[in-house]
Amino acid sequence: MASVRFDNVTKKFGEFVAVANFNIEIRDKEFLVLLGPSGCGKTTTMRMVAGLEEATSGDIYIDADRVNDVLPKYRDVAMVFQSYALYPHLTVEDNIGYPLKIRKVPPEEYTRRVAEVARRVELETMLKRLPKELSGGQRQRVALARAIVRTPRVFLMDEPLSNLDAKLRTQMRAELKHLQHELQVTTIYVTHDQIEAMTLAHRVAVMNKGVIEQLGTPREIYNDPRTLFVAGFIGSPSMNLIPGEVKDGVFASAGLRVGGAGPFNIPRAVLGVRPEDIHVASAEDPDTNLVAPIYSVELTGENTLVSLQLGGQLLAVRADKNFSGQIDQRVAVRIARDRMFLFDAETERRVDIQSNS
The missing domain is CATH 3.40.50.300 (P-loop containing nucleotide triphosphate hydrolases)
Known part of the structure; x- marks a missing residue:
């Protein structure tokens, strides 16, 4: 060969x-x-x-x-x-x-x-x-x-x-x-x-x-x-890429705040998280990162793909196949901080936060 x-x-x-x-x-x-x-x-x-x-x-x-x-x-x-x-x-x-x-x-x-x-x-x-x-x-x-x-x-x-x-x-x-x-x-x-x-x-x-x-x-x-x-091209559905800013290690965007972003201050940042790494939670959960209305619910067989309205974009969440939420219903979600990615929007390169989270 x-x-x-x-x-x-x-x-x-x-x-x-x-x-x-x-x-x-x-x-x-x-x-x-x-x-x-x-x-x-x-x-x-x-x-x-x-x-x-x-x-x-x-x-x-x-x-x-x-x-x-x-x-x-x-x-x-x-x-x-x-x-x-x-x-x-x-x-x-x-x-x-x-x-x-x-x-x-x-x-x-x-x-x-x-x-x-x-x-x-x-x-x-x-x-x-x-x-x-x-x-x-x-x-x-x-x-x-x-x-x-x-x-x-x-x-x-x-x-x-x-x-x-x-x-x-x-x-x-x-x-x-x-x-x-x-x-x-x-x-x-x-x-x-x-x-x-x-x-x-x-x-x-x-x-x-x-x-x-x-x-x-x-x-x-x-x-x-x-x-x-690469983050946006690989995956079906693709990774959620959410523009925002990082201040003192906290990522903030429209209605979303996530800690654990390392010892960084990045005025133009992008948070990346895959749908399977966002979990439906109760509104009382202290680790809830977002409460947002449902835009669509799609049963794929082995699970349910839920799209939430986040500012001017949609956030894809892979929920259990028995999830029964309705359109416009508000749902709380929690992001797995050890599975999120942070990118500098200027360079489009990833910022390594895992060792600092």
Whole structure:
């Protein structure tokens, strides 16, 4: 297999900088997810690995080989696109085996490898069908099989699940995770869907405006966001980000006061707290931080998502599934102080308060 390394890589389109001074090493057999909004540079980064885009400056390595000037067909990478890109006139078998055909693989080996890969993705009974006879999930599995059959050094996947419905995405996520574990191939996966990133990745690189905001395991990214962008991008629903000020270690905003903000005075601060770290309390509770009216109540099955009106914004609270509050009813809540985050609104960097709380 292979590792992939970027050394000070920059990619420009005219004066626009799509990727800036990019440095990262994707380890051998690792599943790395490039996560970020549209236009953040994640697909451009992946296309530079494939050779479909040329780096403006810096070096890209696959193992010890510098590949900047190596043609795409000689880089030994396989790419799975957002669109299935199947040949409509070819059967499933012929679509899967097409990379082997153009490499003139002997017939016996061709048949063996196609059958083996079809079994891995549960398509062995559909080899004689045309793409139009398949469901969306089956077509995506054909596209995956076509990449797998080559046994490349690196898999590159560009939002391969975005065209599927929610149920199929969940199923395909599990299949992708199992396949990568089974095949042990270095994989770079591009997505804007943070659920995909959290469930699939060994590590996640959260990108914004062409740079990596934070690199870490899904657990690290979720539990230890280093910037306002990462805090707001990761999580469903996302972290509550409440603007206010810190004076003598107390955060204050419209109707909200929370102590334990460290020995700081920050005139423009943002308090970050996840919905599951805000608890419905009684109005008599001395640790109550806020009493506010309910804006909406949404039962999600395992719990209830309650939105409270806080000044000009909504505060998301994850309550028990049996919560029965009504719209406009006033509810008291308590914030878990050991699970709140404080950000400087000027720098958008996190202020470390946990050791001081």
